[in-house]
Amino acid sequence: MSEPTPLRRVEDHSEELRAADGRVPGLRGRATRQRLLACTLEMLTSTSYRDVKVIDIAREAGTSPATFYQYFPDVEAATLVLAEEMAQQGQHLRLIITEGSWLEGEAMATALELVDAFLVFWDSHRSVLRVVDLATDEGDGRFQKIRVRLLNDITTALAEVVRQAQKAGRIPKTIDPMAAAGVLVAMLAHTAAHQYGFEFWGIRTAKLRQSMARQVSWGVTGIIPPD
Amino acid sequence: MSEPTPLRRVEDHSEELRAADGRVPGLRGRATRQRLLACTLEMLTSTSYRDVKVIDIAREAGTSPATFYQYFPDVEAATLVLAEEMAQQGQHLRLIITEGSWLEGEAMATALELVDAFLVFWDSHRSVLRVVDLATDEGDGRFQKIRVRLLNDITTALAEVVRQAQKAGRIPKTIDPMAAAGVLVAMLAHTAAHQYGFEFWGIRTAKLRQSMARQVSWGVTGIIPPD
DNA sequence: GCCAGAATCTGACGGTGTGTCAGACATTGT
DNA sequence: ACAATGTCTGACACACCGTCAGATTCTGGC
Numbered sequence: 401m402s403e404p405t406p407l408r409r410v411e412d413h414s415e416e417l418r419a420a421d422g423r424v425p426g427l428r429g430r431a432t433r434q435r436l437l438a439c440t441l442e443m444l445t446s447t448s449y450r451d452v453k454v455i456d457i458a459r460e461a462g463t464s465p466a467t468f469y470q471y472f473p474d475v476e477a478a479t480l481v482l483a484e485e486m487a488q489q490g491q492h493l494r495l496i497i498t499e500g501s502w503l504e505g506e507a508m509a510t511a512l513e514l515v516d517a518f519l520v521f522w523d524s525h526r527s528v529l530r531v532v533d534l535a536t537d538e539g540d541g542r543f544q545k546i547r548v549r550l551l552n553d554i555t556t557a558l559a560e561v562v563r564q565a566q567k568a569g570r571i572p573k574t575i576d577p578m579a580a581a582g583v584l585v586a587m588l589a590h591t592a593a594h595q596y597g598f599e600f601w602g603i604r605t606a607k608l609r610q611s612m613a614r615q616v617s618w619g620v621t622g623i624i625p626p627d
Numbered sequence: 628m629s630e631p632t633p634l635r636r637v638e639d640h641s642e643e644l645r646a647a648d649g650r651v652p653g654l655r656g657r658a659t660r661q662r663l664l665a666c667t668l669e670m671l672t673s674t675s676y677r678d679v680k681v682i683d684i685a686r687e688a689g690t691s692p693a694t695f696y697q698y699f700p701d702v703e704a705a706t707l708v709l710a711e712e713m714a715q716q717g718q719h720l721r722l723i724i725t726e727g728s729w730l731e732g733e734a735m736a737t738a739l740e741l742v743d744a745f746l747v748f749w750d751s752h753r754s755v756l757r758v759v760d761l762a763t764d765e766g767d768g769r770f771q772k773i774r775v776r777l778l779n780d781i782t783t784a785l786a787e788v789v790r791q792a793q794k795a796g797r798i799p800k801t802i803d804p805m806a807a808a809g810v811l812v813a814m815l816a817h818t819a820a821h822q823y824g825f826e827f828w829g830i831r832t833a834k835l836r837q838s839m840a841r842q843v844s845w846g847v848t849g850i851i852p853p854d
Numbered sequence: 855g856c857c858a859g860a861a862t863c864t865g866a867c868g869g870t871g872t873g874t875c876a877g878a879c880a881t882t883g884t
Numbered sequence: 885a886c887a888a889t890g891t892c893t894g895a896c897a898c899a900c901c902g903t904c905a906g907a908t909t910c911t912g913g914c
Binding site: 646650652653655656659690691692693694697 | 889890891892893894
């Protein structure tokens, strides 16, 4: 537990935070950084992405633009951190798939649980997720990585369920489990993202849930769900 | 065909184009406007949306920023026009659904056709579509309207197929046809949007097509597709 | 308590983009 | 040839960006 290498100056990195000038921020610094992150998030939810300005974030945080640049090279970088935090929190979605039962008669309930979790998660991270999607589409590798990390675990978990169904002969062997799972995750993600769009369109959320869960349940187990 | 109301000055509107100063542009004007639109599109595909600047569009079009503002209040407005043009072209997707056969043994082929059309369409309008998605998420009603118009026709067409399947007793009556169709369209749209993301992830496009079509085919007809 | 030195913040500045004029320039009909 | 009308742009005031050098605040050692 004590310092193991007194001679060589160990740049103990791992998750070392660095300010613009290369220094490791102390307590106060990290607090300001957090404040800036929070305000970035707030701006992101209340303003069009195009119009999120460093100067506004700084004003909101009760500091100056120069301070912002002390901790982040630009708005995108701050958003990236927010996205990483979000992806962290998304890991629990995976558990619903691996812990839940996909047996006949129970699959639909598990699917519904997954759908609900998706809807809640997407709703509470809307503003960051839409930037992640945009940046990914625009070919930004950093955001793409986060997006993949978030969805990959969920997809592989679902793919494993598909593989089981294939063994049981309920889903054709010609199906690629990852493709099947990926398509379902895409459906979940996009529906969740445009949730309120559907409502506005005259579709009740309860009906939406039902249809989403139905597609997931069948797509993953090959079992036709009960009404 | 001749002027019918010589006394009252008829503001013949309908689809009257207006410049910033309220005048109706002539030939040269409309040409410049088109040139600006084309350059906006080009910028949109080659640059992050945040970084598309009026000055760049103008430079590219060989004109000055002031000219841009003659025809559009801002970059978003120009994008809106591009989005409208795109939505127009999307109408043909609807035909695939209404003209195709969803009978047993043929549904999968129709579904595949639909999937392919989606993939092609999304690919050739990627840059505009991602802005439409972003702006819609951000609550911009104008983009939302376009998005709905594009997807609504497709969704109602699919919903009609679902309704038939319900009559035939292959899909439970408790399902809301629009919800079922909406979920499938969401899947198609999102998968198409992140097409190359899947490839990068090790999934072959052929397998993706297959899984997409499978979900559509079953979700819409209730018939389990053949391998 | 005081102070040196480290950590943190900011005012001020040159650079670039925005959005708006008034007026220069082009085109057209007579 | 010369209005009248349509089209474009230079110039400007304003806002934000991103970067310093130096002011301000904190901290540990005495």
